[in-house]
Amino acid sequence: MSQRSVVVIGNFDGVHRGHTALIRAAREAELDAQLVAVTFWPHPMSVIRPDHAPALLSSLDERRRLLAAAGVQRVEVVPFTSEVAQWSPAEFVDRVLRPLDPVRVVVGANFRFGFRASGDVETLAGLLAGTATVTGLPLVDAHAGPDSSTRVREAIAAGDLDLAGELLGRAYRFTGVVVHGERRGRELGFPTANLIVSADRAVPPDGVYAGWVTRLDPPGQPRWPAAISVGTNPTFDGRFRTVESYVLDRTDLDLYDLEIAVDFVHRLRGQIRYTGPEALIEQMHRDVDQARATLLP
Structure with missing residues (x-):
């Protein structure tokens, strides 16, 4: 019988402290499962609204290295295209998550997915009911706001490397x-x-x-x-x-x-x-x- 997985989902750009907290919680919740990170490349915004695409904090290879260093055992990259952007929440679950045979899926409390971000944590729990537990974790909140890739980008753009380092948990x-x-x-x-x-x-x-x-x-x-x-x-x-x-x-x-x-x-x-x-x-x-x-x- 193959080993089941515990899955974390996100862009994971930069793999900051909020991301590593998500990964750590997943590991601690399912010690016997394979820890899998589902991520997207290129950044979804570069497909949906290219003029609003953010400056990336890490290349895909660097993201893989950072995720592995955080304890992820397998990285599942979803090639993000205009077709993928049209998937319903149910299609995303069927095409991406079910093949991973998850016992648990861990996401941030603000997680959205599917066409026009129509799905949330509750939607995900309903779609996986009876097969996997879904955990939505509150965002890591420090330094007058939640840790996020956006805040890291803003700190870097301002030359505030001290704040960027605190949000990342390491130097940029x-x-x-x-x-x-x-x-x-x-x-x-x-x-x-x-x-x-x-x-x-x-x-x-x-x-x-x-x-x-x-x-x-x-x-x-x-x-x-x-x-x-x-x-x-x-x-x-x-x-x-x-x-x-x-x-x-x-x-x-x-x-x-x-x-x-x-x-x-x-x-x-x-x-x-x-x-x-x-x-x-x-x-x-x-x-x-x-x-x-x-x-x-």
């Missing part, structure tokens, strides 16, 4: 594959690992930050302290928005074409356009000193 992480830049950082004595910022990803405002860099493959790599620049490199009339990380005191790293994670800890200053490389180099030395003091007190 931006991941990507290191690209070949114009090597200006190396010429200035501060070689950087550069990540392109796509339009659908959330990043802090342009400026300089203290944080950490970790190579993701293979797993288990050490993290390095770094001074991180977000922006278009206005001193050199840059065109693309990038996240550029200088690992403190390291000029020997070759991270090109590798996936790395950049964890933002603290905002040091805004972005400034300098009159030339000399003034920029002086400021970069100050940034590095300040990053070192922040990360390695």
